[in-house]
Amino acid sequence: MERRDFLKATAMAAATAAAAQLARGRDGQAQPAAAPPLGEDGVRWDKAPCRFCGTGCHVQVGVKAGKVVSIAGDQRAEVNQGLLCVKGYHVGLALYGKDRLTQPLLRQNGKLSPISWERALDVIADRALADPAGFAIYGSGQWTIPEGYAAQKLIKGGLRNNQIDPNARLCMASAVTGFLSTYGVDEPAGCYDDLDHCDVLLMWGNNPAEMHPVLFSRVVDRKLRGDKILLVDLTTRRTRTSGFCDRTIFFSPQGDLAIANGIAHLLLEAGTWDREFVAAFCNFRQRTDPPTLDGKAMTLDEYRASLASYTPERVQELSGVAPEDLRFLAELFGRRELRITSLWCMGMNQHTRGTAINDLVHGVHLLSGHFGKPGDAPTSLTGQPSACGTVREVGTLAHALPGGLVVAKPEHRKEAEAIWNLPAGSINAKPGYHTVEMWKRFSTPKDQGGDISTIWVQVTNPARSLPNVPALFEPSRRLDGKFLIVSDVYPTATALAADLVLPSAMWVEKNGMVGNSERRTQQWFKMVPPPGQARDDCWQTLAVARRLFERGAPGLKDKDGKFLFQFRDAKGAEVPAWQWERYYDVNVDEQLFEEYRRFSRFKHKDLAPYGEYVKARGLRWPVVQQPDGSWRETRFRFSRSDDPYAKKAEVQFYHSVTKDDRALIWFHPWEAPPEQPDAEYPLWLCTGRVLEHWHTGTMTMRIPQLRRAMPQAYCELHRDDARALGVAQGEVVVLETRRGRLELPVWIDGRGQPARGSVFVPFFDESLAINLLTLEAHDPLSKQPDYKKCAARIRKRVAP
């Protein structure tokens, strides 16, 4: 190497190192963790959780000359142990689609035209000041924890209208209400370690081979190594998961309610339920009208009587499941020595009786004592990287406050006011609108009750992911006085329809923290600069908050008259992090997290200091400090063997609804779904994901390897239905529901096989948007819509 080249290389390496150090902040606890060194190939490797699903795999990101050049599975990560799925291996490419948004755009004369950041902030502040009550933030389970926390504080502590709700409402709200109504506190008791210990894995309407591939491999690779495990697939359509399963049991849509009741009925009838466990740790519960999370008490005899009609024969009528299959399931649960893990995701959550089916599956586990031992757990999976971390824990929902607190309870508001240093009585007790309601009101004229006038969307694509897009989203784009702000990285369908578009930094272009499905909080540092003028979502929120403060918005001051968001350097001097050029002078993530962390004590969801997460590949809460000063995570919650807060007995439900350390076993009847196939619309329509794409495909469709493998949406049809319709493989058909129509090619015996009389369409394709057709009917408690069941019809397309 020439001397000059050497000097240049050395200078460049030093500059890169300085940039990497900068992300870590010039102060705070994180600083001792120096940026990882540069390899002799010019590549610097650092850890980050994958950007995509809720599994929470860690990747090693290889960065060279300011660009991501390589990805490797992180061998130190417990979640994935060095393995990834095809999306994870290609996650680095998500940054480099050629149409990244690089400057703020304002719709002027119908066209999106570039404006400055200063102007953009003014436009947002104008909207918020003109109609503070009608200004809403629609967020995401892809928000990082500090991003969600900043937005939460701006809305609940600043504007105080409580109009904040996330897309996670559409993906896991029913799991939340299931955990709350059963255990009194949210999030699974078990963790991924259960997958290493279970003898039986029961998947309830779940296709982890495609949706949580790394977790699925954790189980099927055990099989390859010789472990005897029974994989049982409870499903409405044959999937890739079915191909690996020892037993596949098909049921008709909504039949899951009957199956769970049928299992409970048989356990009681055969006497194989766990009397000791139930006597020690459970109460029985039934619904009230209107339904609540608390319900009302019932006795064992009343519970037994309620289940009496769920005989195998009646269950067969309701679900299509054969009596011998139901008896097989009940027999498994009746065997005390087996370890049974149940997994579910959207099948049970996107359900108009989502809370009920979540309760019933927890109930089957509790009734049979399959709870609290490694491998014995009912575990819900999440679809987004921080649906747990940012939505459920930070509480970015219309009714919630951080740490499992809610706005409706005065004592909870008081705690939040204390941490946020707000005058007493500042926080509004009235919840804002849940997602469907927020968009409905945004799509309704103001004089007809449409009191939401501005929505600021961050990190999500509601123009494609809301149900019934023609009713919930599209009218707003034609109504006067409705203003849509979108922060995103690509021109998504939502961004293209927006009035103001803000270019965002993504993933390793910024610092971040997220929380996965197993209560694991994860952290990463900024590794590469964002393109053009793209900036962190968290900065955008802080900058708008500051603009509102400067313009005198009343709520943006704490009780000492200071701005709600304070950042300080190591010497205690204030740092104006809302100025972009000063944003990385401190580690904003760390300072917001340290404030947020104080909320985690109320519901025993203890989080460790930020610096602990810098060292770890994530830690599962509660993370409790040990006498020697170290921090210990918890794998099995409520189990005395592992959870430091469970002290009284083997299992202690210490946030019990009934305040007696007992979980609730609920009875919910089978009920018909709101829309069923009829003469006019004779088919069931189900929607979902595929392995290669994530959500609405805005990132994965820009990755050539993934797009080529799965280039477009399709309509999965049973062979006999295709024959009856006279349509051939690949033929384009017209699929219609009462809400919309879509032309799609037919795929027979493709990635899945639906039952006769039903079709499946994936929702990743922005050009072929199935949510033009889906139904917005939702669960009465969780407010989560059902994307899995509505009535549809198919006809041949008449040649143009």
Add this chain to the structure above:
Amino acid sequence: MSGQRGLHIGLVVAATVATVGLLSGVESSGREVSSYLPARPAASTANPGNAASASRSYRDMRETMYGPNAALSDLWWQHLRQVPIAATVLAPATEEERAAALARRAARRAYDGAPPIIPHEIDQLAAPACLTCHDRGVSLAGVFAPRMSHEPRASCVQCHVAARGSPEGLAAASGPGGPDARTFAGWQEETAFVGLAAPLAGSRAWPGAPPMIPHTTWMRERCASCHGPAGVVGLRTPHPWRQSCTQCHAPSAWLDQRAPVALGAPGASP
């Protein structure tokens, strides 16, 4: 035709026997589920109305090649013979051969270390039978199914996806379902991502010293897959009879994520 079908059946039987063999003879855990495990995965038969049919129609069998390798040439089957692999001295690869091998590798992955895409059609639904060919590798009549570079894992299609768009035949669909109707132009553009290139030859302490392994050995622990006698021309070792590769060729703790971070990379400036 009948010969082809016979071979299909033979392969299926072989794959089944292999799978059963793998799962039998294993110690019991004490928590027995064996009685529930069927000989092969079975669907519920009790509910024909809901049970999705797995069988193909006779029309399909007659008119189309069948199964995941249907797109392969007929020659594949007609020249069914294993090319003998000689464990003898091989001539060292030429620079051209090595460059061609690396170019071929690069064409099938986004960056060095990414899982290669599958260059042939696959069964999109069933549990994959990839190991039938790729566990040991097959070389037949110029068609080369490489031996996989890592120990078998069960869900191959979790990481490896088919190169050509599925659903099969749908790319030709016209109208709103076809590729022309894209309103989201960004998809059609190529990515600006530039992946890390494969390393060239590993460094040597002095001329004649055994080269270090220049890449990670994680998921590449079966050296012979690429470097063995049945490996890739251009990457093959000239001494294929030696079996203990890491006796002489040292892997990199840095690349293998084994180096304690505090020690840093060799020659690195932190």
